[in-house]
Amino acid sequence: MAAPTATAEAPTRRLGPARLDRAHATGWLLLLPSLAALLLLFVLPLVNLVVDSFTEPTTGLGNYASLFTDGYTIRVLGRTLLVALVVSVVGVLLAYPYAYAMTLVGPTMRAVLVTIVLVPFWTSMLARNFAWLVLMQDGGAIQQILRPFGLGDVTLLGTTLAVGISMTQVLLPFLVLPMYSAMEQIDGRLVAAGQSLGAPRTRAFRRVYLPLSTPGVVAGMSLVFVLALGFYVTPALLGSTRSAMIAQVINVRTKELLDFGGAGAMGMFLLAVVLVVLGLSRRLAGQNVASVAAGGQAAVTRAGGERSSEVRPWLRVHTTIVAIILVAPTFVVIPMSFSSAETFRFPPDGWSLRWYQELFTSPEWTAAILNTLQVGVYTALIATVLGTTAAFGLARLPRRWRGALNGLLLSPMIVPHILVALVVFSAFLRLGLNGTLIGIILAHTAMALPFVVIAVSARLQGMDSRLSGVAASLGASPVSTFRRVTLPLVMPGILSGAVLAFVTSLDEVVIALFLQAPGAITLPVQMFNSVTVQIDPTISAASSLMVVLVSVPILLAQIVGARRGKRGTR
Numbered sequence: 001m002a003a004p005t006a007t008a009e010a011p012t013r014r015l016g017p018a019r020l021d022r023a024h025a026t027g028w029l030l031l032l033p034s035l036a037a038l039l040l041l042f043v044l045p046l047v048n049l050v051v052d053s054f055t056e057p058t059t060g061l062g063n064y065a066s067l068f069t070d071g072y073t074i075r076v077l078g079r080t081l082l083v084a085l086v087v088s089v090v091g092v093l094l095a096y097p098y099a100y101a102m103t104l105v106g107p108t109m110r111a112v113l114v115t116i117v118l119v120p121f122w123t124s125m126l127a128r129n130f131a132w133l134v135l136m137q138d139g140g141a142i143q144q145i146l147r148p149f150g151l152g153d154v155t156l157l158g159t160t161l162a163v164g165i166s167m168t169q170v171l172l173p174f175l176v177l178p179m180y181s182a183m184e185q186i187d188g189r190l191v192a193a194g195q196s197l198g199a200p201r202t203r204a205f206r207r208v209y210l211p212l213s214t215p216g217v218v219a220g221m222s223l224v225f226v227l228a229l230g231f232y233v234t235p236a237l238l239g240s241t242r243s244a245m246i247a248q249v250i251n252v253r254t255k256e257l258l259d260f261g262g263a264g265a266m267g268m269f270l271l272a273v274v275l276v277v278l279g280l281s282r283r284l285a286g287q288n289v290a291s292v293a294a295g296g297q298a299a300v301t302r303a304g305g306e307r308s309s310e311v312r313p314w315l316r317v318h319t320t321i322v323a324i325i326l327v328a329p330t331f332v333v334i335p336m337s338f339s340s341a342e343t344f345r346f347p348p349d350g351w352s353l354r355w356y357q358e359l360f361t362s363p364e365w366t367a368a369i370l371n372t373l374q375v376g377v378y379t380a381l382i383a384t385v386l387g388t389t390a391a392f393g394l395a396r397l398p399r400r401w402r403g404a405l406n407g408l409l410l411s412p413m414i415v416p417h418i419l420v421a422l423v424v425f426s427a428f429l430r431l432g433l434n435g436t437l438i439g440i441i442l443a444h445t446a447m448a449l450p451f452v453v454i455a456v457s458a459r460l461q462g463m464d465s466r467l468s469g470v471a472a473s474l475g476a477s478p479v480s481t482f483r484r485v486t487l488p489l490v491m492p493g494i495l496s497g498a499v500l501a502f503v504t505s506l507d508e509v510v511i512a513l514f515l516q517a518p519g520a521i522t523l524p525v526q527m528f529n530s531v532t533v534q535i536d537p538t539i540s541a542a543s544s545l546m547v548v549l550v551s552v553p554i555l556l557a558q559i560v561g562a563r564r565g566k567r568g569t570r
Contacts, residue, residue, distance in 0.1 A: 024398060026396055029393070030392050031394065031405065033386055033389060034386040034387065034449060034453075035405075035409075037446065038408065038411070038449065043408075044427075045423045045424065046423050048426065049423050049426055050264065050268060052260045052261050053260075053261055053262075053267075053268055055261065056259075056260055063265035064265045064268075064269075066262065066265070067269055076244055076249050079243070079245060080246040083164055085225065087167045087168050087171060087225075088221045088228065090164075091168050091171055091172055091220075091221075094172060094322050094325070095172055095175035095176045095179055096175075096213075096217065097315055097318045098113070098117075098176055098323075099175075099176050099216075100315070101315050102114065102180050104311050105311060113319070116323045117172075117173050117176050117177065119326060120169070120173050120326055120327075120330075123329065123330045123333075124543065124547060124549075126524050126527050126528060127329070127330075127543035127546050127547055128170055128329040128330070129166055129234050129237045130237070130539055130543050131328070131329035132162070132238060132329060133238060134344045135332060136156040136162050136238065137344060138155065138157065140157075140346065141347070142156060158238070158240040159239070159240070163234055166238050171227060171228065172326060175220035175221070175223075177220075179213065181216055182212070182215050183213050190212075222277050226416070227416075229246070229273060230247055230270065230416025230417040230419065231245065231418075232247035232248065232251065232417070232421075232513075233509055233510065235248055246266055246418075247418035247510075250266050250267060260426050263422055264422070264426075267419040267422050270416045270419055271415060271416065271419060333543045333547060337356065337540040337543065338355075339351070340352035340354065341537070344540075355538050355540055355541040356541045359538050359541040359542055359545065365523075367519075368521050368526035372506060372524070374437065375505055375522060377502070379505035380499075380501040383444075383451075383497075383498075384452050384497055384501060386445070387453045387501070388452060388456050390409055390449070391452070391456035391457040391460060392460070394457060395457070395460050409453050412450055417511075418510060420446075421511045421513070421514045424439075424446075424515065425515065428515060434517065435515065435517025435520050436517070436520055440511070440515050443511045443515065444504070447504055447508065448500070448501035448502075448505055449501075451500035452494075454497070456494055456497055459489070459490045459492060459493025460493070506524075506546075507546065508522075508524065509522075509525060509527075512524060512525045523542060523545075526542070
């Protein structure tokens with residue numbers, strides 16, 4: 001994925017004053033629909049929640065004071081911050097050697113390691129958490145593995161440790177990609193030069209390579225820390241009320257107690273922490289955190305280089321272990337879907353297709369599948385139109401406006417997910433959109449819009465600005481130039497944005513959980529309820545279906561992009 005802050009400058013270069021004014025006016029006109037959508041769906045509800053945090057149930061700072069005076073709340077806040085910090089640190093210890101190994105191996109093995117990193121992206125988050133639930137349950141595979149070491153009676157499920165393990169696995173790719181992006185730009189000969197000057201290999205690596213890779217480390221840690229703060233599904237499935245995190249408390253305050261003032265104060269605390277972390281990260285890394293993190297995706301697409309060096313035995317072992325951690329949940333979900341047992345058990349004792357039959361014949365499950373596809377398609381269509389016009393609009397505006405407007409368009413990606421769900425639930429409750437598919441579509445559109453803006457802006461930035469001018473000099477009208485020149489060049493970015501918008505909606509569960517009602521239940525919500533409300537093994541088949549629904553569009557988009565790239569190099 002290209003850098004979120006990337007905007008195309010080419011279309012506004014070397015234009016006369018009159019044409020420049022028209023370009024700026026057109027840019028604002030193109031931006032208007034997406035800005036209006038974000039204003040109505042996200043910004044105004046967020047402002048309203050801030051007001052509620054100071055005025056509900058009484059005007060004052062009581063809600064904020066209770067964060068630090070209520071013993072239970074302060075423990076939950078401390079636990080959340082600690083878990084996010086530990087997940088970030090442990091993730092770096094696992095991801096850094098793996099990313100370093102990716103820069104040392106040959107092109108074939110590098111492609112394998114890249115694919116392994118991308119497997120979690122292709123796997124539904126809910127499916128991965130379900131896999132960890134199966135592995136960590138009493139009598140599960142992890143206890144079986146620990147039994148020879150005398151640790152077979154250790155209980156993992158329902159503990160903070162279980163939550164931390166799953167969160168680390170889920171967020172590992174967000175560490176590997178920005179680190180690899182930074183490391184790929186380092187000249188490997190620098191360490192050798194340090195050794196040639198008499199420094200031991202370890203010292204040369206510590207004094208030369210490590211400082212140069214620091215921006216990727218800082219970006220990855222900050223991104224993971226921010227994402228971990230808003231995690232809801234993982235602690236809800238693998239934790240317990242005794243080890244609750246802040247997202248679970250916000251959910252209870254909002255949905256059960258309708259305490260929007262208290263929940264809003266918690267959400268604002270999370271947002272303040274996020275802004276502080278991102279600000280410090282930008283200062284330390286010297287560049288935008290999201291830009292470095294997203295740059296890892298672009299680095300992955302260039303992973304076929306010929307550079308290779310010796311990989312030491314300890315690094316081979318470490319890389320193998322991390323690779324197993326990354327792909328393990330996927331290899332648990334699929335076999336589980338063919339189990340004949342009526343309980344969650346891995347490996348299965350017998351094999352059957354009964355859960356697939358239940359998935360496609362049960363009215364509840366089929367309705368959830370149809371709702372999910374309907375929401376995903378409408379979200380992708382609306383977000384693609386809004387995001388594409390916004391990207392073209394940004395490209396036509398003066399530089400002084402782009403940074404602020406780009407930040408506004410990408411704001412749903414920065415705000416913790418649980419806060420977005422809280423904002424949407426609070427606003428839609430007043431508008432009567434809770435419990436409707438239209439409400440879910442609108443909320444998902446706000447979440448998916450940034451991905452389209454990123455993809456299309458990146459494509460516009462790489463476009464040769466002279467092509468449209470050449471077409472115009474040959475007599476082509478602006479409409480014909482756009483249709484015959486600009487649109488074909490930008491289409492890969494539009495398609496990539498549409499796929500990302502569809503997948504984002506498909507796998508989203510937190511907002512859908514807040515807005516659920518009979519008749520407005522998506523497949524991820526049905527899966528979540530099948531574990532928390534009732535024990536229904538059909539979730540194993542549904543998890544496999546989610547793996548397919550999420551991975552196939554991304555895989556097809558990559559294949560199409562690769563073929564277009566090959567045709568472009570001929």
